[in-house]
Amino acid sequence: MKNKQIAFGIDIGGTNTKMGIFDLEGKLLSFKTIPTAKIGDPALFIEQLAQESQQMLNSELEMKLGDKNIVGLGAGAPMANYFTGSIEHAPNLGWTNVPLKILFEKYFLCPSVIENDANLAAVGEKKWGSGKDLTDFVLITLGTGVGTGLILDGKLYRGFNALGAEGGHIIIPHEKKRLCSCGGMNHLESFLSAKGIKETISELTHEEWTIEKLGTLFRSGDLKATAIINQIATELATGLASMGVLFGPQAFIIGGGVSKLGDTFNQVVQKKLDEHIHFSLKGKIKILAATLSSDKGAIYGGAAHIFDEVSK
Ligand SMILES: [Zn+2]
Known part of the structure; x- marks a missing residue:
């Protein structure tokens, strides 16, 4: 049975x-x-x-x-x-x-x-989703926080005592100072969590937009929205470039609620990643959307x- x-x-x-x-x-x-x-x-x-x-x-x-x-x-x-x-x-x-x-x-x-x-x-994407045919990838969830799951050599990698694979808390260089939910400063999560993105929207527009509104305006070619997307895609790509050079994955798979910004956002992230990553990896790591339901x-x-x- x-x-x-x-x-x-x-x-x-x-x-x-x-x-x-x-x-x-x-x-x-x-x-x-x-x-x-x-x-x-x-x-x-x-x-x-x-x-x-x-x-x-x-x-x-x-x-x-x-x-x-x-x-x-x-x-x-x-x-x-x-x-x-x-x-x-x-x-x-x-x-x-x-x-x-x-x-x-x-x-x-x-x-x-x-x-x-x-x-x-990450385990779900490996078994049933976008990572099915991959042996090495990093799953990034953009939501309330920023989480990462590493599949290395076909297996989930947790680090000693399961304290690793926390890519949301890598430090990214930035002209601004922004506090992370963990108490650290300028972690990827400070800029790419839903709260972080809303903070960036407010800094650049002095208005309160939802993430959905940002996505809609961006897809319609709005200049302010495009500037915001370029900024957050660069912030994300900076973090991914560090992870990429360390793990050499085949792909970064982006999931979580913020990933509803859609494929056009992922294309900008791909472009920024290839601009920022080490020359040996340019054009070699794909940005993919998670295929299992984002939430x-x-x-x-x-x-x-x-x-x-x-x-x-
Ligand atoms: Zn943090």
């Missing part, structure tokens, strides 16, 4: 938690978003997620938690550590020393893996990760 096997992909975010049920081919069978409970005992929240997932199983698949066809679950959360199975400290969630893997296995009655969300998105990348990756893990 191999074709009946399913897995959960879960993404615990600072505001909402997304849950999906997937089959082996990466088809999303059921999806739900619920607010993340940041107050109170995290164990109660995981128990609540298990109850929600039971409802999803009932209505879509006539299955119960504990069913042998449930392969497991892969969950992403800020600062989630694959090796320890815990979150040591996640300021966005207000969680400290949460044994997340143990809690998931207790309430969901199946094996689990936990990762940071960008790592999961559901981590849940696809969660399911992909547990399917891979149990088939090892």
